[in-house]
Amino acid sequence: KAGVTQTPRYLIKTRGQQVTLSCSPISGHRSVSWYQQTPGQGLQFLFEYFSETQRNKGNFPGRFSGRQFSNSRSEMNVSTLELGDSALYLCASRQTSASARDTQYFGPGTRLTVL
Amino acid sequence: AQSVAQPEDQVNVAEGNPLTVKCTYSVSGNPYLFWYVQYPNRGLQFLLKYITGDNLVKGSYGFEAEFNKSQTSFHLKKPSALVSDSALYFCAVRDTGGGNKLTFGTGTQLKVEL
Numbered sequence: 001k002a003g004v005t006q007t008p009r010y011l012i013k014t015r016g017q018q019v020t021l022s023c024s025p026i027s028g029h030r031s032v033s034w035y036q037q038t039p040g041q042g043l044q045f046l047f048e049y050f051s052e053t054q055r056n057k058g059n060f061p062g063r064f065s066g067r068q069f070s071n072s073r074s075e076m077n078v079s080t081l082e083l084g085d086s087a088l089y090l091c092a093s094r095q096t097s098a099s100a101r102d103t104q105y106f107g108p109g110t111r112l113t114v115l
Numbered sequence: 116a117q118s119v120a121q122p123e124d125q126v127n128v129a130e131g132n133p134l135t136v137k138c139t140y141s142v143s144g145n146p147y148l149f150w151y152v153q154y155p156n157r158g159l160q161f162l163l164k165y166i167t168g169d170n171l172v173k174g175s176y177g178f179e180a181e182f183n184k185s186q187t188s189f190h191l192k193k194p195s196a197l198v199s200d201s202a203l204y205f206c207a208v209r210d211t212g213g214g215n216k217l218t219f220g221t222g223t224q225l226k227v228e229l
Contacts, residue, residue, distance in 0.1 A: 092217075103161055
């Protein structure tokens with residue numbers, strides 16, 4: 001079974017631009033979560049989607065948004081990019097939203113650099 | 116709110132020796148605990164998890180973790196380290212409030228030397 005895939009793997013943008021990152025979960029997984037990883041703040045939860053609905057949101061400004069499609073694929077968007085948005089953005093999928101026993105499996109990430 | 120602490124930024128161990136990467140947690144209610152490993156320029160790879168049951172959890176690549184409720188710890192262990200185990204290790208706890216958010220520790224860099 002293929003793992004979580006993320007595109008693109010690397011991205012360079014300039015301040016003020018916007019960016020869209022894509023995530024395809026493991027086949028059969030319906031929950032997708034996004035995390036931001038930076039050297040200073042570590043791994044931080046952005047949001048989770050299940051059945052096209054946002055179920056949980058982390059403490060990030062409204063410039064960060066996401067959505068999920070009917071095939072469970074997800075996108076996240078960051079508008080008006082700031083230098084501090086430079087990070088590795090990780091997507092994780094799990095089979096369901098409710099079972100505590102489900103494991104989140106992570107993709108390879110998208111490395112975003114904001115100049 | 117839940118939290119995890121990884122008190123060591125780096126752990127050095129000789130190949131063939133046992134290794135331990137420490138993690139302590141703070142949650143209200145039953146903890147759901149995870150270990151992940153990250154190699155350079157890669158995402159996180161799942162190693163093992165504790166949900167309930169036996170306090171000794173066995174995972175991938177020969178790793179295991181011991182859950183200790185009285186000490187609120189979930190240390191990662193391996194009997195014999197390999198150079199290829201050198202990587203960044205993260206302990207995480209799942210949100211007990213009904214969501215799937217994982218709260219991660221700051222990570223421990225493991226360096227296994229010949």
